[in-house]
Amino acid sequence: MVSVFTPNIQLENPAFGDQVGTWDVPVDSNWTILDRVLGGINTIPLNNTNVILASSQYQCKTIIFNSTLTGSVTITFPTSFVKGYEILNQCTGSSAFTVTLTTTAAGGQVICAPVGEFHDVNNTGTNMVFKSLHRVGRYWDYAGSSIPAWVSGCTVPPYLNCDGSTFSATTYPALAVILDSTTLPDTRGRSRFTLTQTTSRITTAISGINGATRFAAGGNESMQQHNHTITDPGHTHVHNAAANQSAVVRSALAVSAASPGAGTINTAVTGISANNTGGGGSQNMPPTYIGGLTMIRAA
């Protein structure tokens, strides 16, 4: 008879009566596999050459990539040895170069190893998938200036840039459910606020933004157009006028001099108003710094 092998990590199960006198072969082999699966660490220097993992490599719990990338490389995992991995990509070189993790399965999904981080991935036998990544729907405030190459290099990029574009509900079903939409929030040049919930801190009436509605947007870096009231207490003028008494002056027979009293100039308001100034749809620019991209965990 012949041995059978377990379906995932290929432990050998000898048939009854087999391996007489040589039982150490399957048993020790199995312990070696278990040692690697549970504790093995394999470090692979990369440059620009693709790597098909050998059994002594893909059996390991942890695979560390290092050295200087001079091009993007693909690491191929087997479809017949199915387990999770701890991956650490310590490669240096241009951030444009990626380390793609794939299987030999046709049409299988690939992922790329994040740079500088220990991360868990799973080989499902067909696809390579991230494990313990952020939750779907979580915003990722990222200090980089563009989407990392390791994100866009995945068959299904695990993060999308929140730029107001649309996405496929077929590709990202969980995100579509969370957002109730297939349009991404548009965070470009904006800061994020929490839904007002039971408060009225942000309202359409005042700022033009309905703080109770997700993805409502508004505001402007310009100062809002607005009026000022003016206190106008009235004023007087210096003048050369006398009171217009319109009276008859009884004079002497010869000559008389008219000597009217000083005139009264009434106070008056001026009709002055302060003009509107500024422009823009809503309020002003708060203390702000530009932090990079805002992406959202999508798959």
Add this chain to the structure above:
Amino acid sequence: MVSTFTPNLGFEEPARGDAVGVWDTPWNSNSTILDLVTGGIMTIQLNNSNVVLSVNQYRNKTIIFNSTLTGSVSITFPSTFIKSYEIQNLCTGSSAFTVTLTTTTPNSLFIAAPPGEMINITNDGLGNLQYRNFGHIGEYWDYGGSSVPNWITACGTNNVGFTPQPYLNCDGTTFSSASYPQLANLLGTTTLPDSRGRIRATLTQTTSRITTAISGINGATRFAAGGNELMQQHNHGVTDPSHTHTHNAQVQNGGIVLVNLAEGMIVNAAATINAAVTGISINNNGAGASQNMPPAYVGGLTLIRTG
């Protein structure tokens, strides 16, 4: 002949013909290791005494620390038993006290266990203990605390000091590209963003929502900053169309009026009250470099994942 032992977990592999009649010894030992590595949970009570993990402790999948810390403690893992761990720090006591996880390997990385969390760590085989699945480098961490947690500043390198740390406070200070090469590469600088007292906006990308011309902040440039909680100093134009006054005045001629011999009527023209501007101006209002403070709360620190 003698058994060999696997390099990471020490499984015993007897040589052919060995362990006759006593095969249970290596087999059962291996099964015990396997059980602990894949399912074992060890709880260790801490106070202020350092702990060198025993074989029955470091073989476990999960190590839980509890009890009340009365001082910082160091937990030493072996360099010869290579595996990953789930670590949970349930200790109470002052947050100033930390639980440091280390090996005895010179120049190896040591880390600290965050209070209240179950985390994954890996011994990379070189004696370095590292966090796993801990967020991406360059990711901002908006944190509700008022200072950098002690478990962060307790991380570092044996024989070197307390660097690298997994997060840095975004306070505009500089950092070492040798200690944080990936962060330096990602930021394009060794100066941290300065988030103190500021809210964060996303790069404008293809929009023009934040511009130097209007707000003084170039929204297309990372880490550009500006704004102010004060309203910007500004002017208003005034419409002053001039005006007239009602009056009861006449021209004060100051001359002699000739009348007829009997009695006369003074017939003067109405005085002219000249129109005038009022001299009113709308004063500047407010101060500061830019605009206003939106509805906001001060939530704590913004940290950045560094590696």
